[in-house]
Amino acid sequence: MRNKLFVVILLIAVLALSGCTDKDNTQVNNNTSTEDIKYIEIYIDDYNFHPQSLTISRGDTVRWTNNDSVAYIVKTGAFQSPTLTKGMTFTYTFHERGTYNCYLATHPYTKGGIIVVE
Numbered sequence: 319m320r321n322k323l324f325v326v327i328l329l330i331a332v333l334a335l336s337g338c339t340d341k342d343n344t345q346v347n348n349n350t351s352t353e354d355i356k357y358i359e360i361y362i363d364d365y366n367f368h369p370q371s372l373t374i375s376r377g378d379t380v381r382w383t384n385n386d387s388v389a390y391i392v393k394t395g396a397f398q399s400p401t402l403t404k405g406m407t408f409t410y411t412f413h414e415r416g417t418y419n420c421y422l423a424t425h426p427y428t429k430g431g432i433i434v435v436e
Contacts, residue, residue: 355379355409356379357379357380357381357409358372358374358378358379358380358381359380359381359383360372360380360381360382360383360431361382361383361385362382362383362384362385362386362390362392362402362422363385363386364386365386365388365422365425365428366428366429367382367420367430367431369431370429370430370431370432371431371432371433371434372431372432372433372434373433373434373436374412374433374434374435374436375435375436376412376413376414376415376435376436377411377412377413378411378412378435379409379410379411379412380409380410380411380412380433381407381408381409382399382402382407382408382409383405383406383407384402384403384404384405384406384407385404385405386404387404388404388424388425389401389402389403389404389424390402390422390423390424390425391422391423391424392408392420392421392422392423393420393421393422393423394418394419394420394421394433395418395419396410396412396414396418397410398423401424412433412435414435415435415436416434416435417432417433417434417435418432418433418434418435419431419432420432420433
């Protein structure tokens with residue numbers, strides 16, 4: 319009986335801690351309470367990015383916020399967000415210089431956006 323209890327507690331601990339590792343540099347937030355990170359904001363409204371183009375520095379973090387009632391997936395050659403429903407946010411920290419063409423994977427007919435990392 320003690321062994322079964324120990325195994326159950328160990329399993330619960332492993333499952334609880336498995337979500338604590340950061341596998342990449344993307345993050346999804348349903349609310350924005352992180353105060354120590356400064357975000358460069360992009361809003362998704364009416365099937366478009368606002369602003370549609372940005373020039374940022376290496377190490378900057380961009381946060382996309384879906385203000386539409388339609389669900390979106392933001393995609394570039396470097397990443398793909400999970401599905402963002404209204405009010406959800408997605409962040410990505412750009413570590414490499416380059417030009418990133420962003421688009422809404424769920425709505426490929428819409429105009430995309432451009433992020434230039436200097």
